[in-house]
Amino acid sequence: MRRTYDVVIVGAGVAGATAGLLFAQRGLSTLVVDKKQNGSHHKALCTHFVQPAARPVLRKLAIERDIERAGGVPTKAAFWTSSGWIWPDGDYAIAGSDGSLLAYNIERRILDPLLTRRLERAAGVTVELAQTVRSPNRLQDGSWMLVLENATGGIREIGGRFLVAADGRTSPVAAALGNELIMKKENQRTCLFGYFENVKAPVENRSLFLLGAQEMAFLYPLGRDRALLAAYVPKTSRIVGDEESKTNALKSIFAQFPDLPDLSSARLASRLYGYSDYPNLARKPVHNGVAYIGDAALSLDPMSGVGCAFAMLMADMLVESVAPTIATQPDRLDAALLEYVARFNKFFPAHASGIAADSIIVKSAATTDSVYRRITRNTYLQRLFIALTGRIIQPEEFQKAYLSIGLAQNRRSA
Template sequence: MTKPENAAREYDVVISGAGLAGSAAAILLARRGARVALLERRSDPAAYKVLCTHSLTANAYPVLDELGLIPALEKAGAVHNDARWWTRWGWIEPRAAAGGPELPHAYNVRRSVLDPLIRSRAAETPGVDLLLGHQVTGLIREAGRTVGLRTSTRQGEREIRARLVVGADGKDSAVAEFAGVPSRRFENTRFGYLAHFRNLPLHGGIGQTWFLEPDMAYAFPNDDGVTVLAVLPDKKRLPAFREDLEGSFLDFVRALPEAPPIDTAERVSKIIGTVDYPLHSRRPTAPGVALIGDAALTGDPLWGVGCGWALQSARWLTEAVAPAATGRGDLDKSLAAYARTHGRRLQGHQRLAADFAKARPFNPVERLVFSAAARDESLARHMHLFASRLIGPLQFLNPRVVAKAAAVNVKHRRKAARTAS
């Protein structure tokens, strides 16, 4: 429940940030017996993140299911995030194998729907106190570890103590800064702008991504007939883009292969974006502190993976620390286990994303696999698993897959040679 003034001042866990990661962690920890203070600096319970891909990759589906959000998302009109990807070799179009299971999915849904939904679920969870309008101003430290937060509210300053402090407060995490957690920064040499359109038909009614090497674009259909359309060009194009933002954005989209017909659609938002969005990685723990979501790792927005990783990291943290957070285990060992899981599951993805953020064309192995995936259904399904973050980079580019991709391309070239002769 929301308790802005009279909540108890001692908890098992205090979480800064009531977005996806923080709200999910609050629900999951409270269900395991923890008393949780969930802090949000904004006072509006319907506040939401504006600059986002508005997509939950399939790796998030099990967490959404555990949270009990699937029926509510379906009712809200969230769209299954099936997708196809344009490359210079043609479209990669993943389809389920004949007689096989459906491809795994999660949802595209606007954050204006998703954020208030998960935050209200957290507020309704027994054991969770949602404290709106609480800006973190410092940490409480004793004997070299963090034991709570200092916050600023409309009623004045207050202290909230807990065994564990969780930073779910985004890429510019105040918790991480106050805890002195170092950040590793990777330059992103693309900039990005997006806008929302209503009644924008897409081929097959599904998401589209364009790998233009090095530029990128995507169109994701969302709830209420709204499509999020984003462009992510190389920063070399930024000066010309800035001269006429709206015209440059629209012209970029019109020039896409099989471009969506934006001139007959209704634009229902401003064109918003960022010219500098570096990737950040932090160690996800410190004594008495855990970081989840973008506070621990901020990826490249072009991949649309941040929401899924926010939910997953909340679950990994809960699985690792729930007993210790309620006084039934060693918290430091539990935090170390969380850090290992977080690193094992995400570091490879982040390294690959940081390399691709240099706005480079595909490297030789990527050319081999992407071109083959445009020609072979099983490799297209393999691409779907990676794009959904259900497999990691080592599985995505394992020797067997590379060998199959080579065989597919050799067969394609032979067929093309026979056709030409």
């Protein structure tokens, strides 16, 4: 006999796991299914900087203490620019914070299994790993029938009142149901990163973002003299060679920037990761009654460091929008999905547009220097810039303040 759940989530990564835990908190029976073979599997191509915008979701999950016990490092971004450092005091809040609004650095090899264990222990959640979803089919009553296929080819049917696709940027669910890309914008950078030991953490455990004209280098402290070092360079100058030559090239990019921790003794403690082509992608957050979250809905340049936080925020927006209707008012589900779309569109498109634009390297050096010069010379703009990059505020709020301060400066000069 086919078992039917209130919610079926395809994908047990950050987005799917977060949604599963939040749906379970609402008392909904939830199946989370993933093709990964076991709970220790994790996403490798991720620099795991969890933006402070996701902290309210982490608090809903009551998982912050677990993250820190597992080695997660509370952190805040600091930016080196051609006009100096953007390094305001305090946390990410513009004003009135208790000092706890910080980002987290936590490796995906730690975060992903932590979330999977939480799912497996959560009341009302069933986790099915090593399963591939085949033939998602919507029934006349609006519910879903899906076929699960295991590693040996065994198949069975399951049902769900509501279907969520959290299955990554290539989203097999989207392919099967025709949710095609509505955005595909070039990313002109390529990335190389690895985990290194013998790297002293910067002051205040700051995560350092070093913004050169063409090449950029990021340092994420991970505790115990361990750090992730990442370089973003134009595709035309992609780092190639064997592991040793790539490691040396990676470290040489950091050598171009001042005031960094000493990297002369830094030792590669992992394999090197990276990508040569990673375009910015977007799909409709709802298509034919299916909700899309995480990279299945929006997958942006990893340099922006928004993947984990955006995944958690989408999951939270979705659950807040639809959970009250799934079990008790299924006839209102379409209206609830429109609410999710409205929340999604209020927050994500403006950030996505800015991130995609920043993926295009050809910019006026004079204009860029002028922008950074105004920011570095004004403490309030520095705080707003940090809040924007932490996705605490919308780009429009920063832009208005930037222009207003520029006009005031021009009047004083006149």
